[in-house]
Amino acid sequence: MSSPLENLAIVGTMPQSVDLILPDINGIARGKRIPIAMLEKVLSNGISLPASIFAADITGDTVEATGLVWECGDADYPCFCLEHMLRPALWRRASAADLMLTMQGPENAGFYGEPRALAKRLIADLAALGFFPQVAFELEFYLLPRPEETAQAAFPSNNGDIQVYGLDSIDAHEQFFSELSAAAATYDLPLEAMVSENAHGQFEVNLHYRRDALRAADDAWALKRLIKGVAGACGYTASFMAKPYPEEAGSGMHVHVSLVDREGHNAFTKQPELLEQALGGMLVTMPEAVALLAPHANSYRRFQVGSYAPTVACWGENNRTAALRIPRSEPEARRIEHRFAGADANPYLVLAAVLGGMLYGFQNRVSAPPAIAGNAYALHKGENVSQIVLPSRWDQALSALSQGQCLAPLLGTPFVKLFSAVKQHEFNKLQNTYHPLEYAWYFERS
The missing domain is CATH 3.30.590.10 (Glutamine synthetase/guanido kinase, catalytic domain)
Structure with missing residues (x-):
């Protein structure tokens, strides 16, 4: 059976870098970019990433109310590769690849804040x-x-x-x-x-x-x-x-x-x-x-x-x-x-x-x-x-x-609280943003 790296080589030039991806609450790709030389180690041992990735809102701000930032010391959790999601990033000018990860929570279960783990x-x-x-x-x-x-x-x-x-x-x-x-x-x-x-x-x-x-x-x-x-x-x-x-x-x-x-x-x-x-x-x-x-x-x-x-x-x-x-x-x-x-x-x-x-x-x-x-x-x-x-x-x-x-x-209560905290933060941020029409309508006329 061929290795994931051999499968990448089959479809073209071996990539120079790999994006290690955890989709967040909004489905945005977050993670790390590593050189191809590090990929074998990551495939074997995984990598550590902070759970606060799942506390990020749509703008990238980390929401403290999730409890995944200061309260836990912005702790890392082990992340392991989903080898079927190792694919060439064909649209990138420099040769590159994507690799999806999944985060492991306590007791070797999927981390509660990861949307993919919830669906699983x-x-x-x-x-x-x-x-x-x-x-x-x-x-x-x-x-x-x-x-x-x-x-x-x-x-x-x-x-x-x-x-x-x-x-x-x-x-x-x-x-x-x-x-x-x-x-x-x-x-x-x-x-x-x-x-x-x-x-x-x-x-x-x-x-x-x-x-x-x-x-x-x-x-x-x-x-x-x-x-x-x-x-x-x-x-x-x-x-x-x-x-x-x-x-x-x-x-x-x-x-x-x-x-x-x-x-x-x-x-x-x-x-x-x-x-x-x-x-x-x-x-x-x-x-x-x-x-x-x-x-x-x-x-x-x-x-x-x-x-x-x-x-x-x-x-x-x-x-x-x-x-x-x-x-x-x-x-x-x-x-x-x-x-x-x-x-x-x-x-x-x-x-x-x-x-x-x-x-x-x-x-x-x-x-x-x-x-x-x-x-x-x-x-x-x-x-x-x-x-x-x-x-x-x-x-x-x-x-x-x-x-x-x-x-x-x-x-699950932990996921609902996490999702609600992130989205309520986004809602509050939007509510506190001035619309251009407020100035057009009221600045001189009120």
């Missing part, structure tokens, strides 16, 4: 019940001219019609998609489809499902990094911001999840009550999950009537207006498409929210409300809509998670 634990909880999730991610994003070549956040183009599913739009970005496909093959990412989406410069990339749900989340995280890297190398900027333009489509992260039993059969088809419990659990826990699925201030701009982003906690058969959709499929492919998360979310935390909802449904035998029919945006209370009220603001979502009694216990 929930997969194990489902396995203990005899159920094994199969998962696929779909990611929407904008492909834009570089910010330095145009106005900041300028819309890429407003010339011509918006051609949803238009192949000409993909052809117009042929270099990017060609290089993305080649890089994804090198990364062993199972690209299934590329789609022109509902705005100029907006696209969707679909990944084929994995029988290993954690590997599916690894794929999604790696794909986001790859898209950004390839875009930069091709002269673009790729944005996964949930709602970058007020009048244009937002970008979502859709998760397809099916369930396989110990015999390898689709449990949703074999035992329809399990599908109902999974749907019911996801809906009941959705208010607490919103903070994970919509993790930023901008995330909440995406939820608008007629936007293809869900606004009601409901489910439906073959219905894209519902938060949870049962796609048209063969019986062995029966699955739930969870449509709530924004593309700005951390894929590991999205997976944790989805699986946590299913687990809650199974443990409590939750009944799902009736499926909706037609346009979910036009429904009102009493029309087959559950009475579950979803948070519509960032602060409401953080409160729902921190005070939650359904999903929060499954995620």
